[in-house]
Amino acid sequence: MNYKSEVMSTGTVTTPVKTKAPGEGLFSAKNRKLIYDPLNDNNPITVQVLGICSALAVTVKMKPSIVMAISVVVVCAFSNLIISIIRNSIPNRIRIIVQLTVVAGMVIIVDQFLKAFVFDVSKQLSVFVGLIITNCIIMGRLEAYAMSNKPWPSFLDGIGNGLGYGLILIIVSIVRELFGSGELMGTRIIPESVYKMGYFNNSLVIMPPMALIVVGVIIWIQRSRNRKLIESK
């Protein structure tokens, strides 16, 4: 089946963006930008406001957040890569189904690995690993990037967006675990003597609404420092 030479038919929502000119290096400035852009200027959580749901749910402790971040990086990078490789042969009418199947397959594989090697964390994350499928970041990147770009830049774009998501997740979880349980990675950070002086763990921090407030504060700090994000009136 050789339809690679054929032009993509109508109905695509995305506008093709050319990123890699022939002869460009693997880590050229453009490709590096794919990794670090989502960390700050185009962060999926704080700028695009995607994937908030799981960011609220899994950030009570640092360890599950890190595992979740790694899982999303893996799923996002590899589904981007796979979709980008087969992008020219995906029939347009069923492209969302194809994307969904690839993402679902990746998520199940990741879930199986977690169950085999980090069973206790996998139990804590429970349903949220499965829900990576519905994480808007992943489908968003597939539609907006992988469907119209070459495999290598798509792979980097997946890693970048996964990391951008993971970065926020880990920052939120540090705040929540430190003030909610006085621990980091399960090790006591706030010494016993402070508790004796009348300090209490803030149980509000453990509740999901507090994660939203922390994300809000991060957005506020980021916008006040990053000139590019300030909208012109």
Next chain:
Amino acid sequence: MHKDSNKATFLFSSGMVVVIAIMLSVTAITLAPYQAKNIRIEKMRNILTSVSIDAKFKDAEKLFEKYIIKQVVLNNKGEEVSGSTKAFDIDLKKEMDKAKTRNQDKQLFPLFVCSKEGKSLFIIPVRGKGLWGPIWGYIALEGDMNTVYGVSFGHKSETPGLGAEIETEKFQNEFTGKKIFDESGKFVSVKVIKGGTDPSNPYGVDAVSGATVTSDGVTEMLERTLGNYIPYFKKAKQ
């Protein structure tokens, strides 16, 4: 053949499904032994939790060897069955299905004997239905085979904040000290009572508010499963 033709669409989706299916099967088969080991360890931890031993993932196997001194398999007349099946390997779901198909006389009931701080405790695995899926647990009885020493419950998919509360220590601690036989020696089990009960009531605990079906499930699970062990208790007490 145009890639958007019906034929191409059909071929593409069939091919994709086959490829993904192969990938998933390979992963599942390769990782199955590791997962099975984790599930065994988790089961040991749950059994130990019912007798208030907090086992970490790493040392659960050692602690299980140390505290669980005997595993017994019983038939429905309360007699010990000496066979090749170990109590630990009995699948409660299969045993429950035997009751449905009127094979009660073939049912096997596992029982674990634990020795902790010089006391013998009897640990009974229980299994029943919650609102969304199965619930299960372990109930530990003291040497008199009447007083509850502790319980641990688990569930597959009960509602977080409602039915899932049966997994919390707060709910499980309520069971400690309750009795399953009344003063005249009649089996009454421990009931989960909707609307609350006096903490001094020896045969009931407070239900989780809003989780009626799960609470009833726990009551039913305890009554039915413990009921299976009555012949054994009666023999052992004589």
